Amino acid sequence: MIDEKQGFFKQVYFVVEQIPLGKVATYGQIAFILGRPKSSKFVGFALNKNPNPKKTPCHRVVNRFGDLANSFAFGGRHQQKKLLEAEGVKVDKNFNVNLNKYLWKPDF
DNA sequence: CTTTTGACTGAGT
DNA sequence: AACTCAGCCAAAA
Numbered sequence: 001m002i003d004e005k006q007g008f009f010k011q012v013y014f015v016v017e018q019i020p021l022g023k024v025a026t027y028g029q030i031a032f033i034l035g036r037p038k039s040s041k042f043v044g045f046a047l048n049k050n051p052n053p054k055k056t057p058c059h060r061v062v063n064r065f066g067d068l069a070n071s072f073a074f075g076g077r078h079q080q081k082k083l084l085e086a087e088g089v090k091v092d093k094n095f096n097v098n099l100n101k102y103l104w105k106p107d108f
Numbered sequence: 109c110t111t112t113t114g115a116c117t118g119a120g121t
Numbered sequence: 122a123a124c125t126c127a128g129c130c131a132a133a134a
Contacts, residue, residue: 041129063116
């Protein structure tokens, strides 16, 4: 569960870590889970800091259209695309994923 | 302490 | 869904 006593960023990392392999989540969705549906920016902001790139699968987080983030801390969109495809998520040449198929359905 | 910032989103045009 | 405007609010400077 989410420890609300921890920082907002911490919660973001926690939720992102819960995204199952082969699925993706949107910033707004994560923000909603955290109780701050309007703070979608901060989801990305938190990942931008990305203190734990090994533990936080930022590549599974996309915007509401299913497009990969404009910037990417791991080393570029190509890297992200590669990581997603390695997990069974098909990413097209425009770095877009099929949300209807791959969107994560959280249990919260 | 105040101000800036930011990987977004939704409504309006 | 193409583009713009504004809101959202925690962390960093």
